Amino acid sequence: NFKKPFAFSFDFIQKNLTAPFWDLSHTRIRFRMSQKSRLNNPQFDKTLSQWKLPIEQRWNVDDKIPLPFCTKSLNANKHKIVTILRGRTPLLLAMHCKNWNVARYCIKQGAWIDVREGAFNEVTSQAPVEWIAKKIIKEKNNNNGNVNEKEYLEMMKMCKWILRQRTIYPMKQIKYAIDYVKDKSTDEDGVSKAIDEISYQTLLIEGATFLLGENQTGLKDLLINNSLLYLGASRNIIYIKPEDCKKQRFDEGWHPIPFLAFRIFLLFEICVRLKREKRNLVELPKNTTFEQIYEKGVRELQVQLTTYWDCLTIETFENKYPELIDDWSRNVVDRLMTLKPISSNGYCEMNLVVGHKDHCVYLSLCKTSKLILVRIDNRxxxxxxxxTSHPKNENGLIQPYLVAYFQLNSPKINKNKLWLKEYIKNAIILKNSENEESMKHLYCSDKKSSHNDFPPREGSLPSIVKKWPYRPIQKDANNCYLRSHNVGYRIRLDDVIYEWFRNEENKGFVFNKSNCNIAVQEQKKTHKNSKKNV
Structure with missing residues (x-):
């Protein structure tokens, strides 16, 4: 319905991408947090005022924000992106116009890749990798497999390039989301406002929506509908039978992505509570400070969000375009090498979801100031x-398995990085295979396999391994998504702080009585409908 478009030439984008205009349109949450009703760019603001257009952006991706109007024209051999930016980033606009040079420039200037925006003519939101991968598939399907070879190669090249630019989930995004909820629920002096429960829940969901790329309705449904499952599984409850419902089991499978989303939300809520209340109301573990606990929390949130977005990214193309796994795996190794431990004795970790189709295992990649370690979290x-066997103690408890370790200053560092890239790639390829083949690969136990050379193990056993906790043996695959994840979670936080965070989960709003009742009522509806259909 816009009568006049607003044009951004490539030169204009180059000059303005790093200006406040870019920051505010770069992410909805920053715009909303600052409570500004207009983009802080004089030319843009003046033009919108002349056209008498509403310039206040909305938060919810479900709100009816007018979609951008995009065209691509040629002027003096330069593409123009012609659009009105309505809560969309220049990156996705450039990709929609297939202007790959502008898209690359946006990413080089720091445009976030692991964030979802409303896609053009789509109900769902998509991250850049999702958008371009689905675009390739859609064009193939629409043309019965016959696509313009040049365009196809350009899109594949761009997709590969984006995969190699991915980073650890940005801490800035995490802190923006936490501060958004905190600022909305505290006064100018930092004192918690008297905010009602529903409003506070809405703020939490808004913040987590930004991090997880879910719409608010979908995220709330996921949390409420799975609250009993998480509560039961985390307490080793096999099943319950609410009145007028069929028996609900808690020891069966749960897809890693919704599980991670649920756990990330709980951790996000704890971090917000820490930031809001600080030392006032939160009881901290003995001999710890607020700063220590909060820092542990946000760093763990960063690890889990990185795992979550890696999972989403892989699911986008692992079946349709498995050749992209090589680029993704190379990027994983690159990201690992850029991690920076906060102290000489500290370490950083990345987690990947691996295993096989009936069992969820986590592959933990650890970096110290001197070493890279590869660990399997599987009980x-x-x-x-x-x-192969896990280390055991006298009580029959097992430690996680150390697959490989090598020095950062090793003369074989490039060879070791290549080994790790191939190891990760084949772990993902075999993720949906039968048990034996996948696990043999993960444990490097099949010496005849073409998937792997011998894993590098340089020098004596790293001292950090001795600190890894011994845990009870798991007797079956039940709740493996949770139990395997707990291994790395505990190691990264240490026993005392891990137990504190797990206890704090119980205070999450999804577990309050009213929300649990909603979950039970949904179970009753499902049970009644299933009876009618018999």
Whole structure:
């Protein structure tokens, strides 16, 4: 319905991408947090005022924000992106116009890749990798597999390039989301406002929506509908049977992505509570400070969000375009090498979801100031190849398995990085295979396999390994998504702080009585409908 478009030439984008205009349109949450009703760019603001257009952006991706109007024209051999930016980033606009040079420039200037925006002519929101991968698939399907070869190669090249630019989930995004909720629920002096429960829940969901790329309705449904499952699984409850409902089991499978989303939300809520209340109301573990606990929380949130977005990214193309796994795996190694431990004795970690189609395992990549370590977080020993065993103590408890370790200053560092890239790539390829092949690869137990050379193990056993906790053996695959994830969670936080965070989960709003009742009522509806259909 816009009568007049607003044009950004490539030169204009170059000059303004790093200006406040870019920051505010770069992410909805920053715009909303600052409570500004207009983009802080004089030319843009003046033009909108002349056209008498509403310039206040909305938060919810479900709100009916007018979609951008995009065209691509040629002027003096330069593409123009012609659009009105309504809560969309220049990156996605450039990709929609297939102007790959502008898209690359946006990313080089710091445009976030692991964030979802409303896609053009789409109900769902998409991240850049999702958008371009689905675009390739859609064009193939629409043309019965016959696509313009040049365009196809350009899109694949761009997709590969984006995959190699991905970073650890940005801490800025996490802190923006936490501060958004905190600022909305505290006064100017930092004192918590008397805010009603529903409003506070809405703020939490808004903040987490930004981090997880879910719409608010979908995220709330996920949290409420799975609250009993998480509560039961985390307490080793096998099943419950609410009145007028069929038995609900808590020891069966749960897809890693919704599980991670649920756990990330709980951790996000704890971090917000820490930031809001600080030392006033939160009881901290003995001999710890607020700063220590908060820092541990946001760093763990960063690890889990990185795992979550890696999971989403892989699911986008692993079946349709498995050749992209090589680029993704190379990027994982690159990201690992850029991690910076906060102290000489500290370490950083990345987590990847691996295993096989019936069992969820996490591959933990650890970096210290001198070493790279590769660890398998798996407590179901029956899946471990017979010629390999986890370290055990006198009580029969097991430690995580150390696959490989190598020095950062090793003369073989490039060879070791290549080994790690291939190891990760094949772990993902075999993720949906049968048990034996995948686990043999993960534990490097099949010496005849073409998937792997011998894993590098340079020098003596790293001292950090001795600190890894011993945990009970898992007897079956039940709740493996949770139990395997707990291994790395505990290691990264240490026992005392891990237990504190797990106890704080119980205070989450999804577990209050009213929300649990909603979950039970949904179960009753499902049960009644299933009876009618019999």
């Amino acid at each position: 179901w020993v029956e899946t471990v190849p017979s010629n």
